[in-house]
Amino acid sequence: xxxIKELVKGLADKYxxxxxxxxxxxxxxxxxxxxxxxxxxxxxxxxxxxxTAEVYGTATFYSFLDTExxxxxxxxxxxxxxxxxxxxxxxxxxxxxxxxxxxxxxxQDKKFTLLTTxxxxxxxxxxxxxxxxxxxxxxxxxKVTEIIMEYMSK
Amino acid sequence: xxxxxxxxxxxxxxxxEKGTTILDAAKSVNVKIPSLCYHEDLCVAGNCRVCVVxxxxxxxxxxxxxxxxxxxMVVKTTTPKVRSARTDxxxxxxxxxxxxxxxxxxxxxxxxxxxxxEYNVDSERYLSVLKPNIKVDKSSYSIEKDDSKCVRCQRCVxxxxxxxxxxxxxxxxxxxxxxxxxxMDLPMNDVVCVNCGQCVTHCPTGALTERxxxxxxxxxxxxPDKHVVINTAPSVRVALGEMLGFPVGTRVTGKMVTALKxxxxxxxxxxxxxxxxxxxxxxxxxLDRVTRALKNGEKVALPMITSCSPGWVKFIExxxxxxxxxxxxxxxxQQMFGALTKTFYAEKMGIDPSKIVSVAAMPCxxxxxxxxxxxxxxxxYQDVDAGLTTREIGHMIKQSGLDFVNLPDSKFDSxxxxxxxxxxxxxxxxxxxxxxxxxxxxxxxGREVPFKNLAITPVRGLxxxxxxxxxxxxxxxxxxxxEGVEVKxxxxxxxxxxxxxxxxxxxxxxxxxxxxxxxxxxxxxxxxGQPIPTNDEIRKKRIAAIYAEDEGMPIRKSHEVPEIxxxxxxxxxxxLGHKSHELLHTHYKKRNRY
Ligand code: SF4
Ligand code: SF4
Ligand code: SF4
Ligand code: FES
Ligand code: FES
Numbered sequence: 001x002x003x004i005k006e007l008v009k010g011l012a013d014k015y016x017x018x019x020x021x022x023x024x025x026x027x028x029x030x031x032x033x034x035x036x037x038x039x040x041x042x043x044x045x046x047x048x049x050x051x052t053a054e055v056y057g058t059a060t061f062y063s064f065l066d067t068e069x070x071x072x073x074x075x076x077x078x079x080x081x082x083x084x085x086x087x088x089x090x091x092x093x094x095x096x097x098x099x100x101x102x103x104x105x106x107x108q109d110k111k112f113t114l115l116t117t118x119x120x121x122x123x124x125x126x127x128x129x130x131x132x133x134x135x136x137x138x139x140x141x142x143k144v145t146e147i148i149m150e151y152m153s154k
Numbered sequence: 155x156x157x158x159x160x161x162x163x164x165x166x167x168x169x170x171e172k173g174t175t176i177l178d179a180a181k182s183v184n185v186k187i188p189s190l191c192y193h194e195d196l197c198v199a200g201n202c203r204v205c206v207v208x209x210x211x212x213x214x215x216x217x218x219x220x221x222x223x224x225x226x227m228v229v230k231t232t233t234p235k236v237r238s239a240r241t242d243x244x245x246x247x248x249x250x251x252x253x254x255x256x257x258x259x260x261x262x263x264x265x266x267x268x269x270x271x272e273y274n275v276d277s278e279r280y281l282s283v284l285k286p287n288i289k290v291d292k293s294s295y296s297i298e299k300d301d302s303k304c305v306r307c308q309r310c311v312x313x314x315x316x317x318x319x320x321x322x323x324x325x326x327x328x329x330x331x332x333x334x335x336x337x338m339d340l341p342m343n344d345v346v347c348v349n350c351g352q353c354v355t356h357c358p359t360g361a362l363t364e365r366x367x368x369x370x371x372x373x374x375x376x377x378p379d380k381h382v383v384i385n386t387a388p389s390v391r392v393a394l395g396e397m398l399g400f401p402v403g404t405r406v407t408g409k410m411v412t413a414l415k416x417x418x419x420x421x422x423x424x425x426x427x428x429x430x431x432x433x434x435x436x437x438x439x440x441l442d443r444v445t446r447a448l449k450n451g452e453k454v455a456l457p458m459i460t461s462c463s464p465g466w467v468k469f470i471e472x473x474x475x476x477x478x479x480x481x482x483x484x485x486x487x488q489q490m491f492g493a494l495t496k497t498f499y500a501e502k503m504g505i506d507p508s509k510i511v512s513v514a515a516m517p518c519x520x521x522x523x524x525x526x527x528x529x530x531x532x533x534x535y536q537d538v539d540a541g542l543t544t545r546e547i548g549h550m551i552k553q554s555g556l557d558f559v560n561l562p563d564s565k566f567d568s569x570x571x572x573x574x575x576x577x578x579x580x581x582x583x584x585x586x587x588x589x590x591x592x593x594x595x596x597x598x599x600g601r602e603v604p605f606k607n608l609a610i611t612p613v614r615g616l617x618x619x620x621x622x623x624x625x626x627x628x629x630x631x632x633x634x635x636x637e638g639v640e641v642k643x644x645x646x647x648x649x650x651x652x653x654x655x656x657x658x659x660x661x662x663x664x665x666x667x668x669x670x671x672x673x674x675x676x677x678x679x680x681x682x683g684q685p686i687p688t689n690d691e692i693r694k695k696r697i698a699a700i701y702a703e704d705e706g707m708p709i710r711k712s713h714e715v716p717e718i719x720x721x722x723x724x725x726x727x728x729x730l731g732h733k734s735h736e737l738l739h740t741h742y743k744k745r746n747r748y
Contacts, residue, residue, distance in 0.1 A: 038338050045748045050321070051346065052337040052748050057324030060335075 004040050007032055012047040022048060022058055026065050034074060034113075035066040063117060071106045071113040073151050076130045080119035083126035087140070091127050092116075094141045098148050112151070159225035164232070176218035176229055177205055187231050188240065188269055190247075191307035192219040193356055194689040195675070196316055199308055203243050204269065207231045215239055241273045249280035252288070252302035258360040263686055265358035266305055293341035295526045296349035296365055296519040304334055304361035310353035317675055318649040320469065322347035334361075346472050346747065348649070350465035350673045351519025351543075351682015364519045364683060367540040368550055374511040374539075375418040381505050384414055385425040385491045385570070386515040389581030389678035390544045392699035393517065396685040397548030398558040403695030405703055408563020413551045414515075415564060424566045425514065426573030428490040429580045429589070430712035431721070432462060435738055436484045437594045437712075438729035440668055441633075449635045455479035457644075457659070457666040460586050462486040464524035465673030465682070467742065469649050474656045475744035483739040487580065488514045488521050489530050492537030493737040494570065498725050502569050507535060514541045517581070517681030520673065532737050543683025572717035575608075575704035582697045583647035583677035584613035584620060587670040591624060591643070592711045598626055598633045608710050614701070616676060616690060618651040619644060621666075643668045648675040 011028040015021040025044055029036050036044075036059050045052040059065045066074070077083075077092050092114075096102060099112050106113040122128040125137035129144070136147055157172040163180050170179045175198075180187050191202040200220035207218045210228035215236065223229075230236065248270055255261045288302040308325055311334060315321050322345055326335035336345040354362045374380045395406040414422045439458065446452040461467055461482045470481060485493070491514065496507040514521060521541035524530065530537050542550075551558055565571070576592050579585030588610045595603040603610060603624070612622040624641045626633075644666045646655045652671045658664040674681045676693035679700060709715055726733045 041337070042748050051324075053321050053324040053335070053345070056335070056337045057326050060326040061328050 004029075004033075004037070005043055008040060008043040008047055012044075017048050019048065019050060022050070022055065026055075026059055026062075030065055034070040034072065035068055037067075037069075041067075069106065069110075072111050073131050073154075074113045074115065075148075076115045076117035078118070078120050078122070078126060078128050079116035080123075082119070082123035083128055086126040088127040090141055091129065091139045091144050094144050095148060098145060159223065161223045161225070161227040161229065163229045170223060172225075173222055176207060176209075176216065176221050176223050176227075179223045180207075180218065180229070180231060185231055187218050188272065189219055190265055190269065190305065190358055191309060193309050193312075194691075195356065196309060196312040199312065202247075202305070202307055204240060206236060206239050206243075208233050208236050237273075241275065244269050244273050245275050245279045247305050248275050248277075250283050250285070251305065252284055252300075254303075258303070259363050259366070260303075260360035260686075264360060267359075291342050292365065293343035294347065294349065294365065295343070295523040296351060297342050297347065297354065298363045298365050299334075299342055300361050300363075301333055302361075303359050305359055306332060306334065307358060308334070309356045309358065310334060310362055313352045313356040316650065318348070318350060318352055318469075318673070319653045320346065320348055320350075320649060323353065346745075348465045348468040348472070348673065349520040349523040349682075350649070352674060354519060354682055355680075355684065355686050355688050364543050364545070365522060366546055367522070368542055368546040371511070371513055371540055371542065372550070379509060380511050381420045381503075381509050382418070382511045382513060383421045383423060383495050383499070384419045384513040384515055385423040385428075385488075385495075386410060386414070386547075387425045387488070387517055387581065387678060388429065388578045388585075388700065388703075389517040389681060389684070389696065390515050390547065392581065392679060392696045392703065393544050393684045394548055394551075397545065398551060400559065402692050403699045405699050406558075407703065408565070409558060409561040410547075411566055412561045412564045413554070413556050413558060414547075416556055416561075417550060417554050419513070421567045423491070423495075423568075423570045424573050424577075425487050425491055425516075426577035426580070427570040427715075427717060428487040428494065429462075429577035430573050430715050430718050431490055431738065432484055432487050432580075432586075433576060433589050433593050433712035434718065434722075434729050435734055436460065436482050437590050437597065439482055439484065440590070440594060441597065442730060444636070444667065448639070457664055457669045458482055459669045459671055462580065462586060463520070463672045463674075463678075464518070465520035466649065466652060466671045468520065468523070468745070469652060469673060470656065471742055471745040472747050473653070474660065475747075477656065477659055478742045478744070480659060481742055483741065485530075485738055485740045486521075486524065487577075488516060488541065489524065489537055489740070490738045491570070492525070492530070493532045494721075496533035496535050496537060497737060498721065499569055507533060510535075511539045512537065514538050515544065515547045516541050517544050517678045517684045518674075519543065519682035521683070529740060544681075544685060545683060548685065569717065572715050573707075573709075574712050574715050575707035575710040576712045578703045578707065579700055581678045582614070582700045583672055584610075584615070584645045584670065585677060585700070586672075587613045587622075587643055587645050587668070589712060590668070590670075593713050595624065595626070596711065596713070598629050598636055600630050601628075602711075607705070609701070613643070613645050613670075614697075616693060616697075618648060619646050619654060621645075641668065642666045643670070645670045647672040647677050647680075649673055 011025045015024045041055040045055050122137050127139045128137045166183045190204040191199045198220045200217045205218045206215035208230045209216050291299040374382050391407040395404040443454045447454040459480045495512040500507040525538035525541045576589035626636045626639050646652050679696035680693045
């Protein structure tokens with residue numbers, strides 16, 4: 001996969017090849033590909049001259065560094081207690097219904113992935129979700145439908 | 155002079171150096187604080203909390219392995235609060251554990267088991283939250299990984315990173331999902347692991363063990379059709395006793411031979427024989443390389459590096475494949491032994507080699523992988539059928555019901571049972587170098603090495619990288635080109651130190667001619683197949699036993715062993731000769747680094 005090689009090389013040129021560049025490089029790959037593949041991790045190990053296991057250990061520690069293929073839009077609904085009490089369950093059911101996927105899955109067309117996340121620090125306006133890096137607070141079934149529809153047309 | 159501070163532990167007043175942890179301070183006055191994630195060889199992790207103690211004036215309990223003692227501190231190690239916290243912690247560990255002690259290889263030698271038994275953990279205190287369907291990874295020839303017995307102390311990860319610079323295993327995921335994992339959770343056999351087994355000897359439980367082959371060997375012994383031969387490595391005889399009732403550092407050579415004979419091995423031979431043979435072959439290979447470089451001006455790979463440690467060999471194959479020509483082409487003593495067992499020995503004894511089962515008793519986990527390398531078939535059969543660890547041999551002896559402590563001594567059988575003190579010291583870091591120098595110096599000068607009692611002390615000891623320079627003077631006419639040459643040697647043990655040596659070579663800055671590298675800290679006496687635990691105190695005692703064994707040998711130099719002389723006269727003809735190349739030398743292969 002020459003594109004991944006190029007991408008990782010470019011990121012390593014940009015951030016440097018010291019061990020502390022591992023995080024920004026991983027983030028850079030996720031930004032571009034929505035996840036870090038095994039091939040990408042191997043390339044990162046090669047560029048930084050560290051073990052592949054170290055890259056894997058770091059990537060799997062962070063929920064936002066996905067190591068499985070994800071859709072173009074990754075939806076993460078907060079599952080922590082305040083959002084839970086404010087009705088995250090109904091929000092999730094609505095999204096599942098709209099996208100015809102279950103929690104944790106990706107749509108056939110690779111456009112959407114539905115995940116949960118831990119507290120996003122928006123508890124005062126729960127339930128809340130993230131689509132890629134944009135937060136959407138104070139959700140209810142209508143509001144979430146609107147948002148998803150808009151992404152569907154993108 | 156470091157600053158001193160005063161503290162009090164369980165009513166004992168003591169003065170210690172500033173910076174000492176509470177755990178170490180307690181140890182110095184024989185107060186035992188239990189621990190789990192702590193290991194003397196490794197950096198502090200402080201993740202298990204088993205070692206908590208109460209410090210007067212502090213509300214929270216303190217992890218004693220991670221907390222430095224402070225002046226005036228009053229520490230209590232067994233208050234009700236401490237006991238109850240420890241019991242809870244141990245109970246929680248047990249609650250996620252596959253507690254199958256009756257069928258576990260580490261039973262009676264497991265830190266979790268002893269903690270649980272010390273604290274008498276009640277099985278009804280917590281529900282089992284053991285994750286279902288955990289599969290044991292048995293893909294590797296050397297290492298078995300069973301996550302259901304892992305307490306997530308990360309000792310293995312720290313070992314593989316800090317001591318070995320391999321990083322084959324890592325901490326993956328977090329929280330309740332956190333686990334010890336290879337890259338992408340691939341099978342151990344498919345990742346960059348050198349099979350050294352150091353993670354196994356540093357694991358407190360049965361989560362990491364060596365792959366066992368001794369059941370097959372019991373079967374072979376019971377088969378009247380088979381001729382089962384075992385050879386025992388030098389470092390096994392100074393460590394085996396630890397499993398069988400002797401204090402650390404006891405030499406049990408004679409009892410070990412008796413036990414193996416009683417167990418039913420048809421012939422009990424000595425790997426030291428092929429260690430001596432290695433010295434002859436490797437010594438001549440070194441002289442050959444030096445001659446070609448210095449006399450003929452050829453381009454030859456120098457420094458030459460030893461190749462007897464299969465963990466080290468796999469390390470260089472993965473990490474520095476472009477420098478494989480620096481490795482001696484000599485097989486390890488185990489593999490030389492295997493090749494000769496099914497050729498020379500079979501011929502001499504009039505036994506059909508297809509009926510021979512050749513077993514090696516080794517301090518090592520990597521020897522299992524080495525025995526299975528596809529190129530190790532120069533006898534026409536698999537040269538070594540099984541490499542067993544010292545621990546497996548200990549188990550076999552226990553199973554045999556022998557009263558090991560009171561066994562009489564016996565001598566190794568023949569052929570291939572004779573050896574020198576130079577071969578015994580292969581078991582300690584620096585030993586191969588010392589043995590080689592004892593022979594090479596004499597070949598070149600006609601005189602013994604100029605060290606009192608043949609003890610080349612600069613190459614001995616536990617320092618990570620050791621160096622020595624030996625000046626060649628009044629050399630024999632055949633080696634006149636070496637007159638006045640200062641031979642520079644280095645010794646590294648533990649792959650972290652091997653990496654330092656290799657980086658020098660890579661940068662073209664290596665000042666040495668000859669280098670000994672062993673994968674395991676301390677050399678084979680600290681090998682991944684040795685009795686558990688291993689730490690520097692234990693390594694030192696095993697090393698002392700090795701040198702005592704050497705001094706007690708009537709012959710101290712490889713080239714003076716009668717059986718070695720004979721095998722060259724009647725079979726091998728000459729070092730580096732045709733037969734040697736066929737049976738005793740090998741080649742290496744490039745492996746993936748990432
Ligand atoms: S690892 Fe220890 S506690 Fe666990 S089953 Fe084995 S002996 Fe028992
Ligand atoms: S056997 Fe050695 S290289 Fe392999 S995981 Fe264990 S410590 Fe690391
Ligand atoms: S495998 Fe052993 S050493 Fe590694 S974390 Fe688990 S229990 Fe600790
Ligand atoms: S609980 Fe959902 S944002 Fe804090
Ligand atoms: S031994 Fe101190 S925290 Fe584990």
